[in-house]
Amino acid sequence: MRVTVYREAHFNAAHRLYRKDWSDAKNQNIFGKCSYPHYHGHNYDLEVGVTGTPDPETGFVINLDILKTIIKEEVEDYFDHKNLNIDIPEFENTVPSAENIAILIWNRIRKVLHPDLDLKIRLYETRRNFVEYDGN
Amino acid sequence: MRVTVYREAHFNAAHRLYRKDWSDAKNQNIFGKCSYPHYHGHNYDLEVGVTGTPDPETGFVINLDILKTIIKEEVEDYFDHKNLNIDIPEFENTVPSAENIAILIWNRIRKVLHPDLDLKIRLYETRRNFVEYDGN
Amino acid sequence: MRVTVYREAHFNAAHRLYRKDWSDAKNQNIFGKCSYPHYHGHNYDLEVGVTGTPDPETGFVINLDILKTIIKEEVEDYFDHKNLNIDIPEFENTVPSAENIAILIWNRIRKVLHPDLDLKIRLYETRRNFVEYDGN
Amino acid sequence: MRVTVYREAHFNAAHRLYRKDWSDAKNQNIFGKCSYPHYHGHNYDLEVGVTGTPDPETGFVINLDILKTIIKEEVEDYFDHKNLNIDIPEFENTVPSAENIAILIWNRIRKVLHPDLDLKIRLYETRRNFVEYDGN
Amino acid sequence: MRVTVYREAHFNAAHRLYRKDWSDAKNQNIFGKCSYPHYHGHNYDLEVGVTGTPDPETGFVINLDILKTIIKEEVEDYFDHKNLNIDIPEFENTVPSAENIAILIWNRIRKVLHPDLDLKIRLYETRRNFVEYDGN
Amino acid sequence: MRVTVYREAHFNAAHRLYRKDWSDAKNQNIFGKCSYPHYHGHNYDLEVGVTGTPDPETGFVINLDILKTIIKEEVEDYFDHKNLNIDIPEFENTVPSAENIAILIWNRIRKVLHPDLDLKIRLYETRRNFVEYDGN
Numbered sequence: 134m135r136v137t138v139y140r141e142a143h144f145n146a147a148h149r150l151y152r153k154d155w156s157d158a159k160n161q162n163i164f165g166k167c168s169y170p171h172y173h174g175h176n177y178d179l180e181v182g183v184t185g186t187p188d189p190e191t192g193f194v195i196n197l198d199i200l201k202t203i204i205k206e207e208v209e210d211y212f213d214h215k216n217l218n219i220d221i222p223e224f225e226n227t228v229p230s231a232e233n234i235a236i237l238i239w240n241r242i243r244k245v246l247h248p249d250l251d252l253k254i255r256l257y258e259t260r261r262n263f264v265e266y267d268g269n
Numbered sequence: 270m271r272v273t274v275y276r277e278a279h280f281n282a283a284h285r286l287y288r289k290d291w292s293d294a295k296n297q298n299i300f301g302k303c304s305y306p307h308y309h310g311h312n313y314d315l316e317v318g319v320t321g322t323p324d325p326e327t328g329f330v331i332n333l334d335i336l337k338t339i340i341k342e343e344v345e346d347y348f349d350h351k352n353l354n355i356d357i358p359e360f361e362n363t364v365p366s367a368e369n370i371a372i373l374i375w376n377r378i379r380k381v382l383h384p385d386l387d388l389k390i391r392l393y394e395t396r397r398n399f400v401e402y403d404g405n
Numbered sequence: 406m407r408v409t410v411y412r413e414a415h416f417n418a419a420h421r422l423y424r425k426d427w428s429d430a431k432n433q434n435i436f437g438k439c440s441y442p443h444y445h446g447h448n449y450d451l452e453v454g455v456t457g458t459p460d461p462e463t464g465f466v467i468n469l470d471i472l473k474t475i476i477k478e479e480v481e482d483y484f485d486h487k488n489l490n491i492d493i494p495e496f497e498n499t500v501p502s503a504e505n506i507a508i509l510i511w512n513r514i515r516k517v518l519h520p521d522l523d524l525k526i527r528l529y530e531t532r533r534n535f536v537e538y539d540g541n
Numbered sequence: 542m543r544v545t546v547y548r549e550a551h552f553n554a555a556h557r558l559y560r561k562d563w564s565d566a567k568n569q570n571i572f573g574k575c576s577y578p579h580y581h582g583h584n585y586d587l588e589v590g591v592t593g594t595p596d597p598e599t600g601f602v603i604n605l606d607i608l609k610t611i612i613k614e615e616v617e618d619y620f621d622h623k624n625l626n627i628d629i630p631e632f633e634n635t636v637p638s639a640e641n642i643a644i645l646i647w648n649r650i651r652k653v654l655h656p657d658l659d660l661k662i663r664l665y666e667t668r669r670n671f672v673e674y675d676g677n
Numbered sequence: 678m679r680v681t682v683y684r685e686a687h688f689n690a691a692h693r694l695y696r697k698d699w700s701d702a703k704n705q706n707i708f709g710k711c712s713y714p715h716y717h718g719h720n721y722d723l724e725v726g727v728t729g730t731p732d733p734e735t736g737f738v739i740n741l742d743i744l745k746t747i748i749k750e751e752v753e754d755y756f757d758h759k760n761l762n763i764d765i766p767e768f769e770n771t772v773p774s775a776e777n778i779a780i781l782i783w784n785r786i787r788k789v790l791h792p793d794l795d796l797k798i799r800l801y802e803t804r805r806n807f808v809e810y811d812g813n
Numbered sequence: 814m815r816v817t818v819y820r821e822a823h824f825n826a827a828h829r830l831y832r833k834d835w836s837d838a839k840n841q842n843i844f845g846k847c848s849y850p851h852y853h854g855h856n857y858d859l860e861v862g863v864t865g866t867p868d869p870e871t872g873f874v875i876n877l878d879i880l881k882t883i884i885k886e887e888v889e890d891y892f893d894h895k896n897l898n899i900d901i902p903e904f905e906n907t908v909p910s911a912e913n914i915a916i917l918i919w920n921r922i923r924k925v926l927h928p929d930l931d932l933k934i935r936l937y938e939t940r941r942n943f944v945e946y947d948g949n
Contacts, residue, residue, distance in 0.1 A: 134372065134405075135405060136368045136371060136372065136400055136401065136402045137400060137401040137402075138367070138368065138398075138399075138400050139398070139399045139400065139401070140397065140398060141396070141397040141398075142397075143939070145853045145854060145855055145939070146853050146854060147827035147851065147852040147853050147854040147896075148854070150599075150600075152598065163599060163604070164599075165606065166893065166894040167894065169894050169895065169896075171827065171895070171896030171899045171900055172827040172852055172854065172896050173825045173826050173827050173854055173893075173894040173895065173896070174825060174826060174827040174828070174852065174853055174854005174855055174856075175825055175854055175855070175856050176854075176855050176856045176939050176940070182401075187366070187368040187369065187372075190288065190364075191286075191299060191300075191364060191366065192286075192363065192364035192365070192366030192368050192369040193366055193368065194368055194400075196299070197398065198301065213846070213853075214846040214847065214849050214853040215849065215851070215853065216827075216849075216851030216852050216853070219851045220851055227600065228598075228599060228600035229600070230595070230599065230600030230601055231546070232544045232546065232595040232600050232601065232602055233595065233600040235544060236542065236544065236595075259823070259825070259856050260549070260856070261548065261549040261550075262546075262547070262548060262549075262605065263546075263547045264544055264545060264546050264547065264602075265544065265545040265547070265590075266544045266545075269542075269543060270644065270677075271677060272640045272643060272644065272672055272673065272674045273672060273673040273674075274639070274640065274670075274671075274672050275670070275671045275672065275673070276669065276670060277668070277669040277670075278669075279531070281445045281446060281447055281531070282445050282446060283419035283443065283444040283445050283446040283488075284446070302485065302486040303486065305486045305487065305488075307419065307487070307488030307491045307492055308419040308444055308446065308488050309417045309418050309419050309446055309485075309486040309487065309488070310417060310418060310419040310420070310444065310445055310446005310447055310448075311417055311446055311447070311448050312446075312447050312448045312531050312532070318673075323638070323640040323641065323644075326560065326636075327558075327571060327572075327636060327638065328558075328635065328636035328637070328638030328640050328641040329638055329640065330640055330672075332571070333670060334573065349438065349445075350438040350439065350441050350445040351441065351443070351445065352419075352441075352443030352444050352445070355443045356443055395415070395417070395448050396448070406916070406949075407949060408912045408915060408916065408944055408945065408946045409944060409945040409946075410911070410912065410942075410943075410944050411942070411943045411944065411945070412941060412942060413940070413941040413942075414941075422735075422736075424734065435735060435740070436735075437742065454945075459910070459912040459913065459916075462832065462908075463830075463843060463844075463908060463910065464830075464907065464908035464909070464910030464912050464913040465910055465912065466912055466944075468843070469942065470845065499736065500734075500735060500736035501736070502731070502735065502736030502737055503682070504680045504682065504731040504736050504737065504738055505731065505736040507680060508678065508680065508731075532685070533684060533685040533686075534682075534683070534684060534685075534741065535682075535683045536680055536681060536682050536683065536738075537680065537681040537683070537726075538680045538681075541678075541679060551803070553717045553718060553719055553803070554717050554718060555691035555715065555716040555717050555718040555760075556718070574757065574758040575758065577758050577759065577760075579691065579759070579760030579763045579764055580691040580716055580718065580760055581689045581690050581691050581718055581757075581758040581759065581760070582689060582690060582691040582692070582716065582717055582718005582719055583689055583718055583719070583720050584718075584719050584720045584803050584804070621710065621717075622710040622711065622713050622717040623713065623715070623717065624691075624713075624715030624716050624717070627715045628715055667687070667689070667720050668720070694871075694872075696870065707871060707876070708871075709878065771872065772870075772871060772872035773872070774867070774871065774872030774873055775818070776816045776818065776867040776872050776873065776874055777867065777872040779816060780814065780816065780867075804821070805820065805821040805822075806818075806819070806820060806821075806877065807818075807819045808816055808817060808818050808819065808874075809816065809817040809819070809862075810816045810817075813814075813815060
């Protein structure tokens with residue numbers, strides 16, 4: 134009897150899609166206006182889903198206070214009001230696409246989550262563009 | 270060729286997270302302000318998902334009028350404007366966490382749904398906290 | 406040149422619409438299921454709008470940190486996870502309708518807000534029922 | 542390492558649920574007000590989910606410009622501001638239920654999508670009624 | 678001390694923007710795809726705002742049950758699942774633009790609303806296009 | 814008989830709240846994490862409201878195609894995927910607060926809008942913070 138508990142979180146960040154090893158023309162051709170040199174930004178909305186068996190005493194898959202602390206420490210403190218290209222070392226040579234941000238968030242939460250719990254995340258870059266990742 | 274049809278529903282209820290067999294201090298420690306003695310409440314938003322093969326004549330997995338009636342009888346009439354701790358017998362000795370409410374709703378709908386149809390639900394306790402359950 | 410700045414907040418509370426000086430039948434007749442004896446509850450969503458002239462140096466009508474503190478102290482700490490009928494003295498003999506809750510919130514914020522600033526609020530009891538009050 | 546990328550799209554269309562080979566009474570009985578003779582309509586909201594492995598260079602499962610073009614050509618140009626019963630040949634003898642519209646959309650996108658990518662869609666007929674289909 | 682109470686409602690309808698006294702070319706030129714001959718449709722979302730002084734006994738500007746009945750009789754029964762051009766006599770020679778639908782809805786509610794109460798409405802044709810009217 | 818027509822638009826931008834003529838400590842003290850040196854960003858959602866008398870022939874206060882063109886040229890082309898501090902000359906010495914962005918947007922639309930039409934805008938910096946400006 135496994136239930137998934139979701140908690141929504143938010144962070145605001147600047148980013149730019151481009152590769153140093155590509156010409157400006159190629160960056161513009163592949164990434165369009167997302168490669169503009171002075172960055173743009175998003176309100177990232179994150180849904181963190183944790184799957185497990187509810188504890189018979191508390192009725193909780195995971196205490197939300199614990200999940201909120203994990204999200205604060207691993208996601209909000211790390212990404213909020215940051216420039217993803219400059220401030221996040223994992224994106225020094227990797228494009229901070231929504232896909233890659235989602236994989237990085239998943240890895241950061243996964244390493245501190247109890248191994249009996251499964252994890253999946255959904256990351257909204259805008260209301261109309263979003264990605265999902267569950268580690269598979 | 271299986272399609273999932275979702276219908277959204279709502280109910281408002283009061284509840285309190287606490288266990289009679291725990292001290293007030295332990296209830297406060299584990300459940301925080303959710304254990305306040307005089308109850309608080311939520312607008313619960315429910316998504317009921319029913320999976321099956323569309324009928325070739327009607328194009329319906331399930332006629333929405335039938336699904337609405339099931340949701341009204343099994344969920345809204347049972348939970349709406351109720352106090353979950355006092356008015357719902359299943360929560361006399363069980364914490365009405367979102368997880369446990371979702372499991373109870375799933376069981377109530379499952380027992381009246383045609384066995385060829387699969388069922389999953391998502392229950393929003395707030396816009397930022399929600400749970401999913403599909404019987405597995 | 407006056408701009409209105411809005412900040413959204415949330416609180417969860419239980420309540421019941423009824424009057425002690427009315428019979429149960431009259432309460433049921435006027436307030437319907439909202440008068441059920443064991444309370445029900447809502448996720449209240451609040452929009453606080455503050456109107457004023459932006460400061461030429463900061464570009465702010467009001468620093469959001471100040472507004473957030475006011476909302477926390479005057480609204481969230483006072484109403485969140487409370488039973489409006491039992492825990493809020495203003496509702497000992499007054500029905501905690503959305504209208505009356507909105508007026509009380511407006512009065513609480515108004516008394517600590519700088520007199521040069523205007524105030525209006527919108528309070529959602531559910532997604533489909535909400536009220537507005539601006540002190541007039 | 543497979544990630545799902547979603548893009549939201551919209552179209553407005555008129556439709557009517559009825560079968561020519563049924564009597565008016567039977568249409569009314571099964572489809573209710575959805576069978577009214579002069580059509581009604583919806584703002585259809587569509588989520589298109591494409592699953593694949595992010596390209597190591599771009600970080601993209603699929604370039605969103607490509608996905609937007611596919612959605613424009615296969616969905617928006619085909620359905621937007623149309624009468625589903627009259628203008629869409631696939632619904633000449635098939636009821637344009639949300640289920641059947643979703644299957645048709647899925648088939649139209651599937652045939653132009655790279656075979657390494659998986660596809661699922663969610664179609665909202667209203668905010669409270671929606672369907673999902675992933676080809677299985 | 679005047680408070681505005683809002684209630685949200687919905688209806689689905691088909692319509693077409695065109696004038697019989699214009700050529701097809703002029704209709705197409707002015708109304709674009711909204712003039713397509715076989716109609717398209719929308720989920721219309723309506724917010725009805727009623728302003729007045731809360732009753733000291735009930736705390737209500739207007740009992741929501743009364744407001745819901747007015748909206749059902751004057752709006753939903755009249756517009757839901759209808760073709761605005763064919764089924765609504767007021768649009769026989771008037772374009773059913775969002776503006777004109779809003780004015781018609783306002784007039785229908787105004788005539789049955791207590792004269793001490795003020796009325797304003799907001800009508801969403803889509804999530805991104807909406808209109809407001811308050812009788813002035 | 815004046816109706817207000819709203820159109821929603823979006824743009825993504827990076828910005829930073831700080832003043833060159835203040836010390837880093839003062840910027841940090843007043844603007845908090847919004848002053849981080851490498852910028853952060855937002856999905857700005859904009860509602861543009863235009864008030865006027867519907868044209869008796871078309872039923873339009875303003876043809877939405879005209880309004881969309883104005884918004885594209887004056888707002889989206891000017892702000893989308895830009896760095897507000899670096900790319901927008903009006904913010905060279907002015908803090909790009911939500912208030913100041915709203916005033917700039919209002920001025921840009923006002924100068925190209927027909928003088929018989931009134932204008933007001935609402936700008937969402939996040940779902941929970943937004944501002945309104947109508948030129949007064």
